[in-house]
Amino acid sequence: MIDYTDGEIHDVVVKELRKFSDRRGWLIEIYRSDELPEAYLPTMSYISETLPGVARGPHEHVDQTDTFGFVGPSTFRLYLWDRREDSPTAGRRMIMEVGEEKPAAVTIPPGVVHAYKNVGPKPGWVINCPNRLYAGEGKKEPVDEIRHEDDPESPFQLVD
Ligand SMILES: Cc1cn([C@H]2C[C@H](O)[C@@H](COP(=O)(O)OP(=O)(O)O[C@H]3O[C@@H](C)C(=O)[C@@H](O)[C@H]3O)O2)c(=O)[nH]c1=O
Numbered sequence: 001m002i003d004y005t006d007g008e009i010h011d012v013v014v015k016e017l018r019k020f021s022d023r024r025g026w027l028i029e030i031y032r033s034d035e036l037p038e039a040y041l042p043t044m045s046y047i048s049e050t051l052p053g054v055a056r057g058p059h060e061h062v063d064q065t066d067t068f069g070f071v072g073p074s075t076f077r078l079y080l081w082d083r084r085e086d087s088p089t090a091g092r093r094m095i096m097e098v099g100e101e102k103p104a105a106v107t108i109p110p111g112v113v114h115a116y117k118n119v120g121p122k123p124g125w126v127i128n129c130p131n132r133l134y135a136g137e138g139k140k141e142p143v144d145e146i147r148h149e150d151d152p153e154s155p156f157q158l159v160d
Pocket residue numbers: 046048056057059060066114115116128134145
């Protein structure tokens with residue numbers, strides 16, 4: 001089993017997001033086409049709610065890049081593992097906490113395994129803006145996803 005070491009991962013883009021607050025509430029930009037590399041630009045988006053103490057992933061994609069917006073509610077611990085053999089940061093693990101206290105967009109290229117866990121006290125929301133359509137045009141193609149969460153032997157464990 002690979003022994004992952006902690007550090008930055010090549011091609012992963014972490015952008016702290018600015019919250020524009022006023023008397024009505026707040027507004028946060030998730031991504032901009034003048035900032036994200038063209039190859040990563042989203043083709044769809046979805047939002048999901050994850051209950052306290054619950055994780056989604058670890059998953060990886062063969063072709064798809066995810067851009068997750070963590071803006072709250074709640075706080076997520078995000079885990080990334082670089083399993084790309086040709087990457088300058090192959091074998092690295094990156095862990096960060098993002099969400100309502102620290103709004104961030106995180107872009108994750110294919111071959112970087114990822115999982116996130118709601119470590120806050122309330123249901124949390126995550127927006128994903130992937131650069132590929134889920135299950136392709138008209139949802140007629142196989143889903144680009146390798147799921148590791150049901151493998152107890154996998155090196156991708158969500159440590160506290
Ligand atoms: C991801 C997705 C799921 N679905 C449906 C399929 C299923 O019935 C339900 C829940 O889907 P999943 O179990 O795949 O959801 P989830 O486990 O949250 O999947 C996501 O996990 C994170 C960590 C990622 O990396 C994402 O790319 C994606 O794989 O929603 C869509 O209709 N469109 C979508 O874009």
